[in-house]
Amino acid sequence: MRESVAKTLPMRQRILVFFALLITIGVGCQSNPKSITVLAASDLTNAFQEIARDFEREKGIKITLVFGSTGQLAQQIEQGAPADVFAAANVTMIDELERAGLIMPGSKQTYGIGRIALWTRRDKEPSVEKLEDLARDDIKRIAIANPDHAPYGIAAREALQTAGIWERIKPRIIFAENINQTLQYGISGNVDVAIVALSLCNGTNGVWTLIPDNLHKQVIQSLAIIKTTQNEAAARSFEDYVIGTEGRATLQRFGFVVP
Numbered sequence: 022m023r024e025s026v027a028k029t030l031p032m033r034q035r036i037l038v039f040f041a042l043l044i045t046i047g048v049g050c051q052s053n054p055k056s057i058t059v060l061a062a063s064d065l066t067n068a069f070q071e072i073a074r075d076f077e078r079e080k081g082i083k084i085t086l087v088f089g090s091t092g093q094l095a096q097q098i099e100q101g102a103p104a105d106v107f108a109a110a111n112v113t114m115i116d117e118l119e120r121a122g123l124i125m126p127g128s129k130q131t132y133g134i135g136r137i138a139l140w141t142r143r144d145k146e147p148s149v150e151k152l153e154d155l156a157r158d159d160i161k162r163i164a165i166a167n168p169d170h171a172p173y174g175i176a177a178r179e180a181l182q183t184a185g186i187w188e189r190i191k192p193r194i195i196f197a198e199n200i201n202q203t204l205q206y207g208i209s210g211n212v213d214v215a216i217v218a219l220s221l222c223n224g225t226n227g228v229w230t231l232i233p234d235n236l237h238k239q240v241i242q243s244l245a246i247i248k249t250t251q252n253e254a255a256a257r258s259f260e261d262y263v264i265g266t267e268g269r270a271t272l273q274r275f276g277f278v279v280p
Contacts, residue, residue, distance in 0.1 A: 065110075092171065095114045098123055103249070115245050139151075171200060204217045208225065242277070
């Protein structure tokens with residue numbers, strides 16, 4: 022039997038996440054043609070907040086943003102959560118949902134390629150400048166997003182494996198639920214280093230070094246319209262805006278490589 026789009030979470034956690042999502046977005050939002058709900062991967066937090074604000078001002082359509090790990094958001098779509106657009110941190114999840122008949126045919130669009138970076142607090146000494154530095158004895162804790170359901174966690178693990186240090190540092194790794202939480206672990210000082218999305222680095226009081234993209238598979242990010250949307254026109258308008266001139270410029274400013 023084919024596995025679910027996202028790996029199964031503990032039942033209690035699944036229920037809590039599901040009901041939190043319903044409370045956040047509200048089941049009535051889909052009946053309003055001037056309001057849509059967008060489920061978005063955590064690495065899009067900064068970029069999509071700006072894009073949504075500009076889109077609302079230009080189009081007069083209210084955007085409700087719900088951020089989370091791509092795998093967990095995909096689960097909510099499988100379970101029938103009311104939403105209109107899904108912006109994933111990888112194309113694989115969109116493809117899986119499309120095969121399951123949960124995505125509107127022909128609505129899949131690639132909007133960017135994400136990059137990962139080593140992030141440390143400015144007051145952290147000595148500095149970390151390359152992946153191999155993570156194997157040093159003074160680096161005790163390292164945060165990455167959980168690769169079971171977070172594409173940026175998968176990329177981080179692949180990069181560490183390619184660098185040949187994954188097994189050596191694995192006992193030091195702290196898994197966060199999503200890439201935003203990964204950054205928060207670094208900001209709080211709970212870890213020495215966080216491997217985060219470049220798109221979240223600007224505006225933080227930290228220093229970061231880009232990880233070479235030849236150490237991991239490309240993080241190709243796509244969005245699509247959820248098949249159960251009751252606001253297809255508004256959803257398509259938002260999708261077109263993201264991949265259009267204004268959206269692409271914003272994504273580039275936050276570190277995405279745009280197609």
